[in-house]
Amino acid sequence: MLEIDGLRKRYGDKTALDGVGFTVRPGEMFGFVGANGAGKTTTMRIVMGVLDADSGEVRLDGRPVTYDDRRTFGYMPEERGLYQKMKVAEQIEYFGRLHGLAPAAARSATAALIERLGLVERRDDAVEALSLGNQQRVQLAVALVHQPAVLILDEPFSGLDPLAVDALAEVLKDRAAAGVPVIFSSHQLDLVEQLCDSVGIISAGRMVAYGPVGELREREGRGVLRVVVGDAAPGWADGLPGELTREGDRDVLLCEEGDDQDILRTAIGAGRVEHFGRRQPTLAEIFREAVA
Numbered sequence: 001m002l003e004i005d006g007l008r009k010r011y012g013d014k015t016a017l018d019g020v021g022f023t024v025r026p027g028e029m030f031g032f033v034g035a036n037g038a039g040k041t042t043t044m045r046i047v048m049g050v051l052d053a054d055s056g057e058v059r060l061d062g063r064p065v066t067y068d069d070r071r072t073f074g075y076m077p078e079e080r081g082l083y084q085k086m087k088v089a090e091q092i093e094y095f096g097r098l099h100g101l102a103p104a105a106a107r108s109a110t111a112a113l114i115e116r117l118g119l120v121e122r123r124d125d126a127v128e129a130l131s132l133g134n135q136q137r138v139q140l141a142v143a144l145v146h147q148p149a150v151l152i153l154d155e156p157f158s159g160l161d162p163l164a165v166d167a168l169a170e171v172l173k174d175r176a177a178a179g180v181p182v183i184f185s186s187h188q189l190d191l192v193e194q195l196c197d198s199v200g201i202i203s204a205g206r207m208v209a210y211g212p213v214g215e216l217r218e219r220e221g222r223g224v225l226r227v228v229v230g231d232a233a234p235g236w237a238d239g240l241p242g243e244l245t246r247e248g249d250r251d252v253l254l255c256e257e258g259d260d261q262d263i264l265r266t267a268i269g270a271g272r273v274e275h276f277g278r279r280q281p282t283l284a285e286i287f288r289e290a291v292a
């Protein structure tokens with residue numbers, strides 16, 4: 001289990017992190033989201049030991065994380081770091097060896113990742129000759145080649161085409177299913193909602209919402225009330241909050257505020273109530289609310 005506890009970090013008089021904490025269990029996929037400059041990269045750098053926190057602690061399985069632990073982590077930094085002149089397969093293999101894989105193991109892990117990430121035709125190209133999206137795939141392969149015990153990925157999906165997004169999502173799901181805690185940051189909230197077991201929303205260096213996606217959706221917003229009424233007289237909703245539209249031959253009222261019972265009584269008085277319920281907020285709606 002990876003525990004991030006009370007991290008604080010200042011750059012000069014700028015507070016980047018103001019007590020950031022969360023826990024990622026084995027097999028859990030954690031989505032780290034926040035506006036630009038909120039503190040995601042700073043947090044991940046501290047987890048990786050690239051940067052020291054002013055205070056707070058990172059623990060693995062209950063004890064402070066060490067240099068040797070971190071060697072078993074897979075990290076995709078925000079500032080991508082590949083050797084531009086080195087060939088794709090050679091490079092992935094090289095990083096596998098750096099992380100302690102034997103030559104044969106590095107070779108077979110490289111071949112498997114090249115296949116999975118759609119790089120077969122590029123395996124003998126120098127990195128500098130690749131498109132940015134393909135360089136990104138190589139960067140991912142480098143983070144994954146040694147079968148990391150923990151995965152920390154800074155915006156791994158940015159710049160990938162939809163096929164590469166699917167391929168990466170499958171690889172991450174596999175790693176999580178093998179018991180690896182996976183943390184990735186992203187601005188693609190639909191992807192985070194779809195992939196992650198839990199989410200942390202950071203704003204100005206503080207966690208403003210954190211928990212399993214389903215729980216956040218239940219907890220963080222009442223959602224929008226949707227009322228569907230058939231055979232209602234025109235103007236029935238004039239005194240009510242919200243927006244009235246037509247769907248086929250029915251009226252649909254969407255309200256974010258107002259008293260549910262008043263609205264229900266008015267709708268029953270107006271016509272045939274076919275649906276009355278709240279839609280749970282999406283992660284994007286929770287995010288906007290949380291960072292507002």
Ligand SMILES: Nc1ncnc2c1ncn2[C@@H]1O[C@H](COP(=O)(O)OP(=O)(O)OP(=O)(O)O)[C@@H](O)[C@H]1O
Pocket residue numbers: 011014015016034035036037038039040041042043
């Ligand atoms: N080396 C640095 N020197 C001074 N300030 C820094 C430095 N690195 C980051 N900051 C500041 O710390 C804050 C957090 O930055 P960080 O890069 O962690 O945010 P982020 O959530 O990763 O943003 P983005 O989504 O844009 O990548 C920002 O205000 C940033 O300007």
